[in-house]
Amino acid sequence: MAPLTHFLAAATLASLGAAMPTALDNVKVGSTTLNQVRNTNYTFNGAVSVYKTYLKFGAAIPEHLQTAVDNTGLLSKRTSGSVATSPIDSSDDAYSIPVSIGTPAQVLNLDLDTGSSDLWVFSSLTTASEVNGQNIYTPSKSSTSKLVSGATWKVKYGDESTSSGVVYTDKVTVGGITASSQAVEVAKTVSASFTSNSDIDGLIGMGFDSLNSAKPSAVPTFFDNIIGNLDSPVFTADLKHNKAGSYDFGVIDSSKYTGSLTYVAVDTDPGYWKFTSSGYGIGSAAFKSTSVVGIADTGTTLLYLDTAIVKAYYATVSGASNSATYGGWVFKCSATLPNFVFGVGSAKITIPGSYINYSPVTTGSSTCFGGLQDSTDIGINIFGDVALKAAFVVFDGSDTPRLGWASK
Ligand SMILES: CNCc1ccc(Oc2cccnc2)o1
Numbered sequence: 001m002a003p004l005t006h007f008l009a010a011a012t013l014a015s016l017g018a019a020m021p022t023a024l025d026n027v028k029v030g031s032t033t034l035n036q037v038r039n040t041n042y043t044f045n046g047a048v049s050v051y052k053t054y055l056k057f058g059a060a061i062p063e064h065l066q067t068a069v070d071n072t073g074l075l076s077k078r079t080s081g082s083v084a085t086s087p088i089d090s091s092d093d094a095y096s097i098p099v100s101i102g103t104p105a106q107v108l109n110l111d112l113d114t115g116s117s118d119l120w121v122f123s124s125l126t127t128a129s130e131v132n133g134q135n136i137y138t139p140s141k142s143s144t145s146k147l148v149s150g151a152t153w154k155v156k157y158g159d160e161s162t163s164s165g166v167v168y169t170d171k172v173t174v175g176g177i178t179a180s181s182q183a184v185e186v187a188k189t190v191s192a193s194f195t196s197n198s199d200i201d202g203l204i205g206m207g208f209d210s211l212n213s214a215k216p217s218a219v220p221t222f223f224d225n226i227i228g229n230l231d232s233p234v235f236t237a238d239l240k241h242n243k244a245g246s247y248d249f250g251v252i253d254s255s256k257y258t259g260s261l262t263y264v265a266v267d268t269d270p271g272y273w274k275f276t277s278s279g280y281g282i283g284s285a286a287f288k289s290t291s292v293v294g295i296a297d298t299g300t301t302l303l304y305l306d307t308a309i310v311k312a313y314y315a316t317v318s319g320a321s322n323s324a325t326y327g328g329w330v331f332k333c334s335a336t337l338p339n340f341v342f343g344v345g346s347a348k349i350t351i352p353g354s355y356i357n358y359s360p361v362t363t364g365s366s367t368c369f370g371g372l373q374d375s376t377d378i379g380i381n382i383f384g385d386v387a388l389k390a391a392f393v394v395f396d397g398s399d400t401p402r403l404g405w406a407s408k
Pocket residue numbers: 094111113115116157158159161193194197200203299300
């Protein structure tokens with residue numbers, strides 16, 4: 001059967017005595033048969049059927065019906081959320097988010113870390129002498145906590161800091177989005193640099209599962225547990241210098257960036273958000289097209305790149321030196337540093353020179369430590385917070401993970 005619209009149009013033109021030939025003239029009115037095919041995937045559910053009838057006729061959904069429908073899990077709700085993230089100090093050393101754990105909620109400030117994949121917390125089980133002002137999670141005070149029998153974890157970070165302990169599951173909510181049975185790795189011991197950092201109550205890893213340290217088997221990340229309920233399988237980072245930014249889940253908020261997003265492929269081996277930058281530019285010098293493989297890591301403070309790039313950058317800063325005393329490139333705090341541009345595809349992200357004039361080597365010193373440092377001893381280039389806070393970044397966890405970058 002020709003589409004009805006064509007048929008009606010032809011009839012109308014004919015009635016108007018339209019003389020000019022139209023394309024409709026050679027429409028042949030015919031017939032066809034569409035055979036119905038059973039949807040073998042469909043399972044009838046009474047509550048869902050009644051629910052849909054109520055919706056169809058605009059009837060209010062009684063609570064018992066909503067609960068019955070929710071309990072089927074058949075109408076998986078799609079959701080999105082947003083959480084503010086604040087620098088923990090005036091140097092933007094790290095960025096924390098409030099995370100609610102347990103019933104009733106116990107709120108801890110966790111470092112959202114795309115460079116690792118353990119959600120671990122200071123707790124009532126942490127060696128007392130290693131707790132110094134942090135908020136703690138007390139599983140015994142949560143009616144929804146469950147010990148994961150036999151599970152342990154131990155994690156070591158790039159800066160040699162460590163923590164370890166046992167594993168519970170509990171309800172975890174971030175930005176209004178809840179994982180009802182999230183693995184919460186409870187610290188029994190933490191290293192000195194965590195103890196001395198009273199602004200961080202633990203980490204929430206948003207890397208890939210292969211980086212998770214739980215034994216005898218890895219436990220899913222918070223992103224793993226919520227991704228199926230998100231409107232879109234993404235979270236985004238909008239970190240800022242000296243002020244609150246945000247992490248969004250399930251949505252890309254175009255009001256948070258300028259221009260357009262440029263996407264780049266992610267290599268998930270060995271578990272980082274690893275991508276290839278298309279090159280770099282120093283100040284007003286010509287952009288150098290070259291592949292720079294690195295990871296987008298919200299849990300690392302600074303930008304770490306290859307020696308050649310770092311040397312070329314500090315060659316433009318009079319008096320800069322790579323100091324054994326201070327463990328990296330330093331210069332006079334009064335120096336004006338050039339911007340640093342890195343490429344993502346054909347796009348360019350500009351890091352203001354002021355972000356690379358990172359902070360005095362010690363409080364009050366006139367010698368400042370660079371926000372760009374050498375990655376040789378690390379073994380991988382790291383686009384840490386110094387780089388990320390110059391951009392809006394989409395962490396796309398779809399079947400083909402990718403990173404989206406935009407200026408802002
Ligand atoms: C600064 N050491 C303690 C500490 C606070 C937050 C983190 O987490 C890190 C450190 C390095 C890389 N990735 C995450 O370590």
